[in-house]
Amino acid sequence: MAPQCRRSVFSRFSSTAENLPRRRLAGSLFAAVLAGGALSGVLSAQAGPMPEGPLATVQPAPEVRNAQGAPVLSPSGLPEVPPTLLPPSAFPGARAVTPAGAALPGPGGLITPPFQPDLPTLPAPLVKAASVVLVDARTGTILYEKNARVRRPIASTTKIMTATLLIESGRLDIVGTEDQVTFSQHARATPYANLNAKPGEKFPLRELLYAIMLRSSNDSCVAVAEHLEGKAWRFSNRMTQRARELGALDTNFVTTNGLYDAKHYSTAHDLAVMTRHAIQYPLFNEVASTPERIIQRSINWKDNLIRNHNKFLFKYAGGDGIKTGYVRQSGKCLVASATRPDGGQPWRLITVVLNSPDTYGDSQRLQDWGRKYFQPIAFARKGEPLGVAQVRNGVLPNVPVMAGGDMMAIVRRGTGNDSLEIRSERVVRISGSVEAPVRAEQAAGTVTGLVNGHPVAEVPVVAVSPVPAVWTASLASMFPSSPWWLAVSLLLTAVFLGPRYARAFTKGAFRRRRRLPARSGTTHFAGESRR
Numbered sequence: 156m157a158p159q160c161r162r163s164v165f166s167r168f169s170s171t172a173e174n175l176p177r178r179r180l181a182g183s184l185f186a187a188v189l190a191g192g193a194l195s196g197v198l199s200a201q202a203g204p205m206p207e208g209p210l211a212t213v214q215p216a217p218e219v220r221n222a223q224g225a226p227v228l229s230p231s232g233l234p235e236v237p238p239t240l241l242p243p244s245a246f247p248g249a250r251a252v253t254p255a256g257a258a259l260p261g262p263g264g265l266i267t268p269p270f271q272p273d274l275p276t277l278p279a280p281l282v283k284a285a286s287v288v289l290v291d292a293r294t295g296t297i298l299y300e301k302n303a304r305v306r307r308p309i310a311s312t313t314k315i316m317t318a319t320l321l322i323e324s325g326r327l328d329i330v331g332t333e334d335q336v337t338f339s340q341h342a343r344a345t346p347y348a349n350l351n352a353k354p355g356e357k358f359p360l361r362e363l364l365y366a367i368m369l370r371s372s373n374d375s376c377v378a379v380a381e382h383l384e385g386k387a388w389r390f391s392n393r394m395t396q397r398a399r400e401l402g403a404l405d406t407n408f409v410t411t412n413g414l415y416d417a418k419h420y421s422t423a424h425d426l427a428v429m430t431r432h433a434i435q436y437p438l439f440n441e442v443a444s445t446p447e448r449i450i451q452r453s454i455n456w457k458d459n460l461i462r463n464h465n466k467f468l469f470k471y472a473g474g475d476g477i478k479t480g481y482v483r484q485s486g487k488c489l490v491a492s493a494t495r496p497d498g499g500q501p502w503r504l505i506t507v508v509l510n511s512p513d514t515y516g517d518s519q520r521l522q523d524w525g526r527k528y529f530q531p532i533a534f535a536r537k538g539e540p541l542g543v544a545q546v547r548n549g550v551l552p553n554v555p556v557m558a559g560g561d562m563m564a565i566v567r568r569g570t571g572n573d574s575l576e577i578r579s580e581r582v583v584r585i586s587g588s589v590e591a592p593v594r595a596e597q598a599a600g601t602v603t604g605l606v607n608g609h610p611v612a613e614v615p616v617v618a619v620s621p622v623p624a625v626w627t628a629s630l631a632s633m634f635p636s637s638p639w640w641l642a643v644s645l646l647l648t649a650v651f652l653g654p655r656y657a658r659a660f661t662k663g664a665f666r667r668r669r670r671l672p673a674r675s676g677t678t679h680f681a682g683e684s685r686r
Contacts (some may be wrong), residue, residue, distance in 0.1 A: 264402060265295040265428060274567055280524035284433040284511030285486070288423040289521045291475055291531070292492065292503035294612075295431060296565040299527045299624055303424040306405055306439055307509050310480030311371045311427055312415030312488050316394045317379070318442070319433045322396075327361045327438070334360050336382045338374070346414060348374035353454040362450040368442045368478065370461040376412035387411055405429045415484045424508040430477060430505055442470065443476035443492075467491045471519050475503075479514070486510035491518040495526065502531050527568070534562040534581045534604035534612060541583050541616055544599040549591030549622040556585060556599050556616045564604055579606050585616055591624035 181654065236517040280289075280299060288303040297303075321327070326334070336359075338352040350372045352358075356365075363379050366372040380390030395525075403425035409416040433439045446469075447462040468474045473493040480488035486512065494503040506521040508514050535541075535558040543553040566577060585600040593599075600616035 158481075169185055184636075262347070264431075265297055265424065267292060277451075277528050280481070280520050282508065282511070282517040282520060284508035284517050286423040286507075286509040287517065287521065288427050288507045289525050290427045290431070290505045290507075290554075291529075291565050292431060292434060292505050293531075293561065294563050294565060298504075298529055298565065299521065300424070303427075304405060304422050304509075306420040306422055308415055308419065308482060308485035309413060309421045309426065309509065310482045310485040310488050311373075312413075312480040312490050312507075313408060313410070313419070313421075314367050314371065314376065314480075315395075315410050315426070315433055315478050315490060316398060316408065316429055317376050318364055318439060319429070319436070320390070320394060320397060321360070321364055321367075321379055321383070322436050322438055326383065327364065329360075336360050336363055336378050339381055341387075342374050342378040344376040344380060345377045348372070350374050351455055351458050352378075352452075356455060357453040360453070361562060364438075365442055365445065365450060366461055369448060369463040370447060370625050371464055371479065373412040373414060376410075380411045381531070388655070398425065398429060401428055402430050403623045414478060415482045423509050424591050425511075426490055426507045427505055430492070430507070434476070434492070434503075440475065443478070465489075465491070467493075467515055467518055470515050470619050471522065472575075477505075489513065489514035489516045489518055491515075491522075493522050497526070497531055498533075500531065500533055501554045502526075508554055529565050530568040530602070532564050532566060532577075532579050532606065534579070535562050535602055535614060540583055541602060544616075544618065545588040545591050546593055546622050547588045548624050549593065550625055551622050554589070554593055554599070554622045555619040557619050558602055559596065559598070559617040561614040562602065562604055562612045562614045566606050566611070577606065578608075579604065581605065583616065589618070591622055593618050593622040597620045 173522070182214050186311050187334050200666065279301075282301070284301075286302040286305050286307060287300065288297060289299040292551045292577060335357045337357050340354070341351055342348075343354070349370060354373060358375075358378075360379070360382070363372070363375045366375040367379070371398040377387050380387040384390040384393065391408045391411050395406065395410065398406040398408070398421075402420065406421040406425045406429075408417060409419040413419070434443075443465075445463060447460065449459050450461060452459060457542055464479045465477070467489065468476075471491075471493055473495040474491065475494055480490075486509070488508065490505070490507050492503055492505045504522055506518045508517045508521070537556045537558055537560050541556050541558055544556050545553050562581075566579075582603045583600065583604065584602070589599050591598070596617040598615045599618050601613055602616055603610050604612040
């Protein structure tokens, strides 16, 4: 056989494709993609999804100590983190799970009551205030309350929300003329003004934040409100709106500084809610715990030293905030906080006392009572590795997962008069598989904290890093996962493109036969033949 006849089938189709018009070639490629996509969809459907059942593992919880200070559980090796870096609202993925029969989380995320085994009723703390509440700063667990939802005048504890909105304005880091606040005559005329501003005097906005929280400057509140909103009443309306957004539903602000108005009120519960939100900002914690500061001002520079009115910082070990308050109608008020180590980790408690003859004494007794009868248990830290999750149709077969937030619970502490045994553990449930593409911090399961078999806290398990999907999986998702789709696509390909290929192949074969020599061995020359 002549060399021309020994060409492979692949070569024939290659030459045929070259002779086809470009439109036919494009149609061929599209048909190939169509059939390939359908085939991928069918194969995915035949393979079926991987099992979705969660893979659960039970792990011991971090260290817990009893009243004598002895460890109840073995430590988990979790690092100690300063409390200012672990604010309660900085972990939106965290949520608490209340035991059966317990009240659900109320407005503002406060939880009542905390998980308690069957133990005798605790003796109430000795407090003289008309309204009090004791709250764990991180979880929002209410350890004790009395008349906590009764509306009352709250005096200068109002300034907690004033300072919060000032921080949230984003204007504190502006350098230049926009950062300077000029005191108006209206601000200087505020009752009980104590910053002694001169006409036209200017202050950096950040310095007024310290004046508001440390010296409890009423005139600074008005000046800041006018600077940010034009009118003080507009700023107070924003304060009320922000409080409602946080879940403080029994709060209404009329003034920015807490001077008495019959329609200006809040509750011990709502002040705890607003305080838990405020301490998520490191700057707020820094200001609230500052004993004194020398501020910058343009004229009356002799009055530049401001001292913190909150003596709780010095009277109680670990005291780190927050705000005092007094007008005749409200009585003495104090929102206080203190952080002390417990079980190898910092534990911060918030106390709110309203209308008390002994605000510091009440706050100290509440703090001591809470630490005596309760203890924190940390089940997981945000970012703690928890294993791996399988990935379907991804460029990687699995993805490492971690805790999506801090998980902590407050439980009763054993005392010398009872034999309370605290058994804590966590259950990690990782999904059987996750469909690609996987986003960073995409949910892939849950981790639940248990105390004596009761669920008390839960946070999501999330992916550490993204995992893209393979291109065939992306293509297969464009087509229905049905064998009929494959049959229809192949049939359409044969109907529309088969005749064209057949004609082209026939013409190519005819041309090749015309170029081949005769089989009889006769060679034709210009009009004659030779043997």
